[in-house]
Amino acid sequence: SATLSLHPLALTAAAMPPPPPPPVHLRLRVSITPPHPLPLPYSRRFSSATSGPATARHLSLRCGSRRRVPVCAARSEAAGAEGFDEELGRLLELLPGELRRRVEDHPELPALVEVVMDLGRPPLARFPSGDFLLSHRPISFDDLRQATAKVGDFGGDNRAGISRTLHRISAIRNRQGDIVGLTCRVGRAVPGSANLLQDLVKDGGSLLLIGPPGVGKTTVIREIARMLADDYDKRVMIVDTSNEIGGDGDIPHPGIGNARRLQVPNQEMQHKVC
Template sequence: MLLRFPVPLHLLLLRRHQHLLPNSVPSKRFNFSHPPQSLFKTVPVLRVGYPTSTFSEDESDVELGRLLSLLPEEMRRRVSEHPELHMLIEVVMDLGRKPLARFPSGDFVISEYPITVQDIQHATAQVGDFAVDNRAGISRTLHRISAIRNRKGTIIGLTCRVGRAISGTANLLQDLVQDGSSLLLIGPPGVGKTTIIREIARMLANDYKKRVMIVDTSNEIGGDGDIPHAGIGSARRMQVPNSDMQHKVLIEAVENHMPQVIVIDEIGTKLEAMAASTIAQRGIQLVATAHGITIENLIMNPSLEMLVGGIQ
């Protein structure tokens, strides 16, 4: 089974040594108005695909079963019979509408009957508490359950996204991360950025014996619950109470736990970008993601442009 990203995933490789880049990687060059010491000029753009081997097929089957257990029996059976079951992206349940299972090939109706209040209550009773960002998880899995609420705060819709640890996704970047260079992965939601940085964290911690600390705002990298998912290997994980505190936890991780590598998902605000820049300038390897389609999107974002040093 070969899974490919639906759109190109752009990697902004913040490199200290240009000669270490693969010859096949094309670059764009920009004029930096004030490049800080930790951020550099070359911006390679790569198309990345998933490898055929998964973290563990047996474990993945068990974890997928735990997500499907949120569904009523008939819906669960319909999903399980789909030929693309192991490529399931998410299940969408909206009150009064037919539930959908989303696959790379498109949406699949899993019941001819609209979702009821009882269906939603059945699902929410089996997951952890929803945080202020309306996200919850299933303990020691990578799945994410996101809620839609009405004006009174009642949950009327659920998006149940499948999370998978896939080994080998970071093999292409192995030579680029083992020497301590920082990485920023750029792409739209759902293309696999989190999957890759999870594998990078595991690779650096297990294979290269680095002290890796994951700052995990929504528990998407290390999974839900207090015991991290095995997919991060021996990397450590700090949970973030809410997204507004992410930049503070970044600095706390550096000051309190002496990491050699910091891994963080979804840098989105100026405070987070400033914290990330500060960490990189201290000589700590930073592996992070940000939303965007192209490097130009990052450049035009006033909150994030400092990640590439300021461009004229």
């Protein structure tokens, strides 16, 4: 007779199923190179994050299928399209004469992002390549009063606009409610900025655009509204909380195409507008 002896640990190990394979994570990244290189200022801003000059600006898109797709918000030659120079001129009219001339003489004028005027501080013009000092003379109350007198009324969110343009003027107030700072941001309508999203827009699913300030979220949303109304013959109604999408004034900006727009008199009561 023969005796077979097995260690208990060996039996336990043999009875256990093999461990499952490690999970595989797939990350999809889609990038589009525009037909023409972006202006130099945009290449400068993003060159540090890539091995060569950047050719597109990216947003992060989250949709119902839980995919994340970078959205190219490329600002091509549309900045110099017909009508934009006139709209930009209306924004620059808010500045004192000396500051306006300094901005107009800047080589990156078509790519201007915003002008910052804070009480007691030198004014700045911000371009994708960096900040540009407009004057060593600090901003005074008179400078701020002259600028605010040329724009519409500021709402509860301390924002105002210029009629039939996409520019946004944001105010900073002190404890007494006086305006002590202005940020004059340039608004642009860029046709084709949402081309990468055509299949998602056509499917009719929900979209959430995520990105830091100044990367083109509002620009893409405006183009999506135009695309739905003009290209897909949808009935589009925009609930425009701060008149950022359709522009200031009662006549919407042509950038939204045939889409219609609901203005919101009070942000806290927006649900009643809908």
